[in-house]
Each structure stands twice: as C-alpha cells, then as structure tokens.
Amino acid sequence: MAVKPKGTGTRRAGGGGIVDLSLENTLPEAVRAQWPYKPRYADANGWRMHYIDEGEGDPVVLLHGNPTWGFLYREMIDPLVRSGRRVIVPDMIGFGLSEKPTREQAHSLDGHAANLTALMRQLDLTRIMLVCHDWGGPTGLSFAMSNPARVRALTIMSTWAWPLPPAEFHTRIFPWRMMHAPLVGPYLLGKHRALAGRGVYLSVVDREKFGRSAQAVYESALPEPASRLLTWVWPRWIPLDENARALPRFRWLEQKLSQCKLPAMIIWGREDDVFDAATFSHRFKQLLPHAEGPFLVTGRHFLQEDSGPEIADLIRHFLNRLDERERSQ
Amino acid sequence: MTDVIVVEKPDLREKRLSFALAxxxxxHYPEFRDFFVRTFDLDRKGLAEPGFVQAPSGLGYALIFLGRSGEPFPSGVEIHAIVDALEPVAEETLDRDLYAILRWMIAGIGAPWTAEDFDRTGRLYRIPAAASA
Incomplete structure (x- = not known):
C-alpha cells in the first residue's frame, strides 16, 4: 500500500491505511491556541485513528494513556520539532479525536498494540524514539518488543510492564477497584466522567493551572458517557490475580524487556502517587540496567502537565547523545 | 437514603423502558454476577423475565440480563427506568435512583465491598448523589 505520510489534499477511499482528509483544525479556538496541529487520520487495524505528524528527522512517537489524548504532550511537540525531530502523536483508539468504540469487547491490550503497530507500519517509521506513558507503556512497549527493528530508543514514564501486582493502590477497593467495578464504572466514569474530569485534576501538581488550561479540553474530548467507555475498561485490564486476561502478555513483556538492549531513558514524576517513583522507576531500572535515569521531575501521574518542557529537554539531550555516539562509531 | 426493594413485575401498560445504564x-469481579443470580433467582429464571426493583423515588427499574456465548449467565446487565410512555425522564431523580441501586448492589455483595467505600468513592469524585448519602 502506498504511504503518503504528509500529503495534502487527497482522500483515499476504501481499504486500510492513511486517509489524508486535509481537514482544517476544527477544534474550538481556545483549544486550537494550544493545539495548532493539522489533524491526520489513518485506518489502523480497522479503526479511524487520529494523529499529528510535525517536523522532519528521526521520528519521536509520543504515546498517551488513560484518559488523555495527544494534547497531554502539547508543551513537548514544538521543542522537539525545533530540535530537528519528526514528532508523531497518535490518539489511542477510544480517546481524543480517534474513533471511540462503544462495546467493551472492542478493547484489549493486544488489540491496542496492534492498532499502534498498524500506524507505525503505514507511516513506515524506523529509528523511532518511543515515548511511553500510562497505557502507552504496555501498548507501546508491546509494539517495540515485537518490532525492534523499527525502534531506536525508549523513554518510559509513569507506567509498568510486568505481571501483578502493579501497585498497592490498584489492589485497594477504595477508590480504585470501586471506581471501575461492574455498573459502578459506567456510572462514575461514564455518566459522571470521574476520571476524565476530577481524576486527572487530582493527579497533577499545579491544579490551578490545569483547571484553567487543560481540564475542559480533556473533558470535552470525551463528551458523552458512551465515549468514555475506555476510561473504565482500561482499569479492568490491569492484572490483579492469576486469572487476569492480560497476565500472559505482561509476562511476555517483562521477559522481552529484560533482554532488551535498546537505549532507554526513565523519567518519573517526583510526586507520582499512582506509580510511585521509588517502586516503579527502580523496577524499570532493574529490567533495563543500561537505561539512563531515572530522572525525577515535578509531577504526579500526569507529569507532562507539570514538566512538559523539561521532559522535552531530557528527550532532546538524550537523542543528541545517541546521535553523537552513532557518529563516533 | 431509602432502601431499594425487589418487586414483582409491574404493570407496564402505557409505560416505556428508558435506558439508564449498561x-x-x-x-469482572465474579461476586457481582453472583449477587444478581442470587437476588433474582437467575439460575432458575434465566432470560425469562427482567428483574424489577423499586428505587427510593418510587420509580420502578427493570434489570435486563444479557447472555454471551462461552460465559456464565448473566454476562451483562442493562438498567432501565420504567416511566410514563410519552414523558421525559427527570434526570436528577434518575441519577439519585441509580446511585441508590448501585449502593444497594454493593451492600448486597458484601465484604470486602461496602456501601461506605462506595459513598467515599462517590464523594471523592464529587458525585451529587453521594453528598447526601
């Protein structure tokens, strides 16, 4: 299939692949001021996936998790583009401007990894710096471990990639298991958008700034209860016992990562109380002993909201060091 | 908060089932399925009829159970308000009733699930109905 990653003005009908709709950015003006990027769409594994593709150079792919979208990286895109990188930010199917399936069975960890793989192959990306956060971790790292020839390096932030238990927090009924329990999840997170609204708000450091500049954007990307389905489905994919659906995939992922020699960097929020830095960044360092870091920045779970430019700087310098190392070899 | 009670099939003439939650x-946590099987005798009744409850507002609700090949019954459930056929739903009433039905479900499932933890979670996320719970 012919790939046209940055074409203008064409619409390709039918089949899979890139659909360049040449749409203007139709987001509300207040959002456009922070997110001025041209929307692009791909048919990814049967779903309509939104992504942006800015700049030239080796690709940096920024992966978000639950319940955010590419907007999470808004303060990192421009600095990375200006440093000579091509920045690609997909919205996971179910979030942001991507298609939002309305059946729980449409979502699986393997399916989301396959969605990302479809986009990366359609764009024919190689030498990828893969930046993973939250569920962008298990999905992105699954892609990386099954497509290592396309990946140049990894940046890992506030996520996990091993079987149970993910964190003591995730084993507690209040508030975690209650929040996504049968019927309670569709009520709290669906009808009342508890995670897309107050949940993210509680997981940033500068809540005043977040409330002023970002909270409404995250909430408006998931406008109806059905559109918020993945906000309670993803928590149900976190393995809590030996019968968990995703346990074999996480076992595979941990084993693959322990053999992984890709250059890697670990960045964590100092105030992260979901995936606490001491436990989780240390575990990644054990899996990837050659990784740089962990570098601690101001931030709870959504550390990009508090330290976007600083994280972009860390990635930029890390990539510059990789470039220098390659030139000297 | 007044209790939710299981009731017999109400008279559905000039009523409609208004979808509320699915x-x-x-x-996902098996004890939730067990609660519905126990409460509505589903091992015997199967798909024959919905379960019916009356919520604190006095409104009746139908719990329609769903089956899925390869999974124990029920695999899913829909909650519908039983309302006058041509009348819109009173959203605030519906929301308070749903909160009460879920609270009743959690209490019925039993330890380690508690109505107190349900209320705490509701208050953490500032759910209006949790404020008075």
Whole structure:
C-alpha cells in the first residue's frame, strides 16, 4: 500500500491505511491556541485513528494513556520539532479525536498494540524514539518488543510492564477497584466522567493551572458517557490475580524487556502517587540496567502537565547523545 | 437514603423502558454476577423475565440480563427506568435512583465491598448523589 505520510489534499477511499482528509483544525479556538496541529487520520487495524505528524528527522512517537489524548504532550511537540525531530502523536483508539468504540469487547491490550503497530507500519517509521506513558507503556512497549527493528530508543514514564501486582493502590477497593467495578464504572466514569474530569485534576501538581488550561479540553474530548467507555475498561485490564486476561502478555513483556538492549531513558514524576517513583522507576531500572535515569521531575501521574518542557529537554539531550555516539562509531 | 426493594413485575401498560445504564462485563469481579443470580433467582429464571426493583423515588427499574456465548449467565446487565410512555425522564431523580441501586448492589455483595467505600468513592469524585448519602 502506498504511504503518503504528509500529503495534502487527497482522500483515499476504501481499504486500510492513511486517509489524508486535509481537514482544517476544527477544534474550538481556545483549544486550537494550544493545539495548532493539522489533524491526520489513518485506518489502523480497522479503526479511524487520529494523529499529528510535525517536523522532519528521526521520528519521536509520543504515546498517551488513560484518559488523555495527544494534547497531554502539547508543551513537548514544538521543542522537539525545533530540535530537528519528526514528532508523531497518535490518539489511542477510544480517546481524543480517534474513533471511540462503544462495546467493551472492542478493547484489549493486544488489540491496542496492534492498532499502534498498524500506524507505525503505514507511516513506515524506523529509528523511532518511543515515548511511553500510562497505557502507552504496555501498548507501546508491546509494539517495540515485537518490532525492534523499527525502534531506536525508549523513554518510559509513569507506567509498568510486568505481571501483578502493579501497585498497592490498584489492589485497594477504595477508590480504585470501586471506581471501575461492574455498573459502578459506567456510572462514575461514564455518566459522571470521574476520571476524565476530577481524576486527572487530582493527579497533577499545579491544579490551578490545569483547571484553567487543560481540564475542559480533556473533558470535552470525551463528551458523552458512551465515549468514555475506555476510561473504565482500561482499569479492568490491569492484572490483579492469576486469572487476569492480560497476565500472559505482561509476562511476555517483562521477559522481552529484560533482554532488551535498546537505549532507554526513565523519567518519573517526583510526586507520582499512582506509580510511585521509588517502586516503579527502580523496577524499570532493574529490567533495563543500561537505561539512563531515572530522572525525577515535578509531577504526579500526569507529569507532562507539570514538566512538559523539561521532559522535552531530557528527550532532546538524550537523542543528541545517541546521535553523537552513532557518529563516533 | 431509602432502601431499594425487589418487586414483582409491574404493570407496564402505557409505560416505556428508558435506558439508564449498561454493563458489558458484570462478572469482572465474579461476586457481582453472583449477587444478581442470587437476588433474582437467575439460575432458575434465566432470560425469562427482567428483574424489577423499586428505587427510593418510587420509580420502578427493570434489570435486563444479557447472555454471551462461552460465559456464565448473566454476562451483562442493562438498567432501565420504567416511566410514563410519552414523558421525559427527570434526570436528577434518575441519577439519585441509580446511585441508590448501585449502593444497594454493593451492600448486597458484601465484604470486602461496602456501601461506605462506595459513598467515599462517590464523594471523592464529587458525585451529587453521594453528598447526601
């Protein structure tokens, strides 16, 4: 299939692949001021996936998790583009401007990894710096471990990639298991958008700034209860016992990562109380002993909201060091 | 908060079932499925009829159970308000009733699930109905 990653003005009908709709950015003006990027769409594994593709150079792919979208990286895109990188930010199917399936069975960890793989192959990306956060971790790292020839390096932030238990927090009924329990999840997170609204708000450091500049954007990307389905489905994919659906995939992922020699960097929020830095960044360092870091920045779970430019700087310098190392070899 | 009570099938003439909430995976925690099986005698009744409850507002609700090949019954459940056929739903009443039905469900499931933890979670996320719970 012919790939046209940055074409203008064409619409390709039918089949899979890139659909360049040449749409203007139709987001509300207040959002456009922070997110001025041209929307692009791909048919990814049967779903309509939104992504942006800015700049030239080796690709940096920024992966978000639950319940955010590419907007999470808004303060990192421009600095990375200006440093000579091509920045690609997909919205996971179910979030942001991507298609939002309305059946729980449409979502699986393997399916989301396959969605990302479809986009990366359609764009024919190689030498990828893969930046993973939250569920962008298990999905992105699954892609990386099954497509290592396309990946140049990894940046890992506030996520996990091993079987149970993910964190003591995730084993507690209040508030975690209650929040996504049968019927309670569709009520709290669906009808009342508890995670897309107050949940993210509680997981940033500068809540005043977040409330002023970002909270409404995250909430408006998931406008109806059905559109918020993945906000309670993803928590149900976190393995809590030996019968968990995703346990074999996480076992595979941990084993693959322990053999992984890709250059890697670990960045964590100092105030992260979901995936606490001491436990989780240390575990990644054990899996990837050659990784740089962990570098601690101001931030709870959504550390990009508090330290976007600083994280972009860390990635930029890390990539510059990789470039220098390659030139000297 | 007044109790939710299980009731016999109400008279549905000039009524409609107004969709309120759905769950595709009621056995995500198996004790939730067990609660519905026990409360509505589903091992015997199967798909023959919905379960019916009366919520604190006095409104009746139908719990329609769903089956899925390869999974124990029920695999899912829909909650519908039973309302006058041509009348819109009173949203605030519906929301308070749903909160009460879920609270009743959690209490019925039993330890380690508690209505107190449900209320705490509701208050953490500033759910209006949790404020008075």
């Amino acid at each position: 769950e595709d995976r009621v056995a």
